[in-house]
Amino acid sequence: MNTDFVEMNVLFDFYGSLLTGKQMDIFKMYYMEDYSLGEISQELNISRQGVYDSLKRAESVLKYYEEKLGLVxxxxxxxxxxxxxxxxxxxxxxxxxxxxxxxxxxxxxxxxxxxxx
Amino acid sequence: MNTDFVEMNVLFDFYGSLLTGKQMDIFKMYYMEDYSLGEISQELNISRQGVYDSLKRAESVLKYYEEKLGLVxxxxxxxxxxxxxxxxxxxxxxxxxxxxxxxxxxxxxxxxxxxxx
Known part of the structure; x- marks a missing residue:
């Protein structure tokens, strides 16, 4: 993840409710609570790759909605x-x-x- | 379709961009251009049931996003x-x-x- 943390947090404010529960949890841990991918993996008992994929997916979802709705x-x-x-x-x-x-x-x-x- | 036309048009203003192209076309014909299901079916060469399903789906999508985002x-x-x-x-x-x-x-x-x- 090399995305802008501020941008991601703003997008989450507007479109976070459109993420799945799992995406939301992982997103918050990574972008708001400063967990590493490895730590999230351990904490939630999901593979590191699984965490990475969920996070990437969540980012795409948020960006997709901003492209479509432009709320930010x-x-x-x-x-x-x-x-x-x-x-x-x-x-x-x-x-x-x-x-x-x-x-x-x-x-x-x-x-x-x-x-x- | 027994839904409020005004409500549907307002929801479309906010979330219409999230519909598929086909849903968007059918939605506009029905809710803005006053076509009947039968007329849309003939015009687009889709079964009447297909038109109905697309329209119902489009309505659900618009309502889903309003529930999640509450923009209206x-x-x-x-x-x-x-x-x-x-x-x-x-x-x-x-x-x-x-x-x-x-x-x-x-x-x-x-x-x-x-x-x-």
Whole structure:
């Protein structure tokens, strides 16, 4: 496995629920809990090759779904826009003194915080 | 097929790319172009039962992914929040006269319009 750990963890956040139970377990041990292939093999009583194959398969599955659905790409694009709005609001709060405008900005900020992309 | 057409079209918007080419064709003819099973059967030279099975399978696939990923549910929740912010801004624009505040609201509105959920 020479794949980017951060990328794999992000893909797992979005598509992990589409893996089989076994793929999920192995994926978590390898990518989140820092087990080696050998250690996973011992722990789960599966051959090292079996662990390797499951992990490779899980990676392909996650990448396949990102290719098809592009959720990570969409998320990154939208989170940037939302953060941009938050920045606009933060800046505005420093410069604006109109009370009712400030109240509106607070309201918008609160709603923005509730969006779960 | 006695399923909700609107629901099916929404699910297709989110997960249609995960269907096979054949499932996609049949799904579109039935749910978007109003063909009957018999007409699809004639048009594609597949048995009526074959058309039925493909359609049922496609429906299951779409529902399966919504169960696993819940994108439609998430979308509905977020679109409601974004529309709420747009309403807050529209109302505020009527009541606020502070020029720099109005400019900020315009800026926020523009960013919001660019979010593609």
């Amino acid at each position: 790409k969409k998320y990154n694009s939208n989170i940037a826009k939302i953060n941009n709005i938050k920045r606009i609001i933060d800046d505005a709060k420093i410069n604006i003194s109109d009370k009712s405008a400030l109240r509106v900005l607070d309201e918008i900020q609160k709603e923005l915080d509730e969006i779960e992309l | 549910k998430k979308y509905n929740s977020n679109i409601a929040k974004i529309n709420n912010i747009k309403r807050i801004i529209d109302d505020a624009k009527i009541n606020i006269s502070d020029k720099s505040a109005l400019r900020v609201l315009d800026e926020i509105q523009k960013e919001l319009d660019e979010i593609e959920l």
